[in-house]
Amino acid sequence: MNKIKIDTSVAFLYPMPMVLVGSVVEGRANFMAVGWISRVNFNPPLFAIALAPHYTNKGIYENREFSINIPDVSLVEKTDYFGLVSGSKTDKSEIFNVFYGESDKVPLIKECPVCMSCSVYDAVKLPSNTLYIGEPKEVFTEEKYMTDNKLDIKKINPFTLTMPDNHYWSVGENLGKAWIIGKNLKKK
């Protein structure tokens, strides 16, 4: 066997979906780039985001609300910028056009194809990060990102991140239908 062991500190997923998480901090819309995110519950839909201490967290903690915004490939530079510069030192609110749904504490990004307004369902403290579990209350998109009334990843055109090499990646080719293509093996 050619398997080799590598250090656990380089254990990452390949690839990780990139989003922008938003909150209102000290009266101002603030966003940060997040790649450690997952859907975590079926009903109600819940998402977990794992955040190190950041300026955005202050708003999430205070308001018990945050947004998840899925950027497209045209926003890769801007998204990266939000991972480089803290809102505590720089007003990043002018980079995007911000809109609001029912809550004025949940800033949403107009340029992002999919935006979710979430309330905090739970927060799990881990050694370095806090896992904020959020329940979407409103989901916004545009007709142009949908096909047959479903969100269409090729129209959304999102991107992913790899670590520790630190690169962004587009979505590639369609490899087949889930919960269908595996049926070929059932006959064997």
Next chain:
Amino acid sequence: MNKIKIDTSVAFLYPMPMVLVGSVVEGRANFMAVGWISRVNFNPPLFAIALAPHYTNKGIYENREFSINIPDVSLVEKTDYFGLVSGSKTDKSEIFNVFYGESDKVPLIKECPVCMSCSVYDAVKLPSNTLYIGEPKEVFTEEKYMTDNKLDIKKINPFTLTMPDNHYWSVGENLGKAWIIGKNLKKK
């Protein structure tokens, strides 16, 4: 504004990384397909997987250990099969070549470019799913999946899932370097 609201039940990430999670149940290696997974802590590295009640969970619960295996695109049919058929009814252990690291309770898949043996750090009960948080104890790969001593996504060639349209996707083009390309906006 052209934003429309859609139902929160269709709130998913675009795209979701696909892995195979393994455990030993009733003395037999068992795996399931999982797309709800995220790195959740920096130090120690921790991963969260959100599992609905499944046969594999029984082994995770009993042994407090499980594996995360990242399949490549050549394994998309086999991975899908593991999401279609329960180990409670079908012995799926012959589909892959299984190997073990230090623990005989953590089955790893030889065909997968990256395999992690994890111990359960915590388990968070959510309404439909349980969030198993695991700490990797051993990470296995092969030289052919690395470039300059780092895992290389183009060599790993993993795939992702979208829901609720239920499609698998390859990884596309390199869009630039994270924590670098956003610096262009700093000057503005």
